[in-house]
Amino acid sequence: MNMNQVTDRVTPIYILSGFLGSGKTTLLQRMVSHWQEQGLRPAVIMNEIGDVNLEGALIEETVPMTEMLNGCICCTSRGDLSLEISNLIKKESPDVIIIEATGIANPMEILDGVTEAALYMKIDLKSVITVVDACHLLELYENQKGKTYRLMQEQIRCASYLILNKTDRIGEIDQENLHKIISRWNEFAPIIPAVRCDIDWVPLFGQDILPEQWKNMSKSKPQADDHAHHDNCNHDQEQSDAHIHDISQSEHNHTHSSHDHVMVYTHYFQGAIDSQSFENLIAKLPREVYRAKGIMTFSDTSARFLFQYAFRESDFLKINPQGNVPDVVVFIGEHFSQGELKNALIELEKKG
């Protein structure tokens, strides 16, 4: 069955939101497989704040994919988003599009980009699914401060579905408490607890729960008299704090537009490095670095690895990237010393 035939060539769109490393790509992979199993053709728009899309390697080559690198769609390239949607539909005629936002994006801004596209093409914004790292949120909630905490709250408030992911990293009581906290911030979105975003799809795709006015929303921001869901999503002072721009530099002097509190450091390796030394370096990363990912070649193993680090947990997955993919690692965090990190990585390279 072709979704487009049923809906008179209207392309359904899902937005995946959630803080850095919460599990969006994990969910994206599952959604893609789910639709492919039904004979549908999903397409993907991936947005990264760094200049490399490492997680794109996790998506099958046959899936049409548009990469929007080097900036957060919610701030720097909102107009581009509607253009990318339009191009993707014209070129690939997908049955459904999934947009994975950067972990620092505000979903309301992305909604604006999508609804801009809706002004001149037939698309149907189905839902905003926010993935929450349960362990990370718990720690931030205990401290009750910081821009990351406020951004996470905003991502939760604007969701039509919430996936409380990584519940393997917290206890049952903490999970119950988080459930209560989250439903206070967003009383409308169903909260689905999950490990590695392994969820039952029926409630998610079985019905269209997106508030009606979201679909008709113009470029303008939600008004105070909108649905209560919108009331929670107002762009107050706290929110605008998170949208002042800053420029960070990578090793290669690429310019990264990002949110004021977020820095990106991209390191291209000159050669293979020792895996244990690398793991030691990662174990000692400052707390300000909250996300890292890379493609690595180690001197002590023959395989290449996709390296992931999210909220102090590392993961190495054997991969066989197609084409000429460099060894590179991207670090994302708040005000960490890029110089120190760079020197430590150069030391590793020297040791080999």
Ligand SMILES: Nc1nc2c(ncn2[C@@H]2O[C@H](COP(=O)(O)OP(=O)(O)OP(=O)(O)O)[C@@H](O)[C@H]2O)c(=O)[nH]1
């Ligand atoms: N322990 C644990 N790890 C998980 C779970 N879900 C995902 N991960 C791991 O968390 C890391 C980040 O997952 P991703 O799916 O890449 O997260 P993301 O939100 O796409 O990350 P960004 O695109 O950088 O924002 C990976 O190493 C995943 O394997 C989970 O439920 N439990």
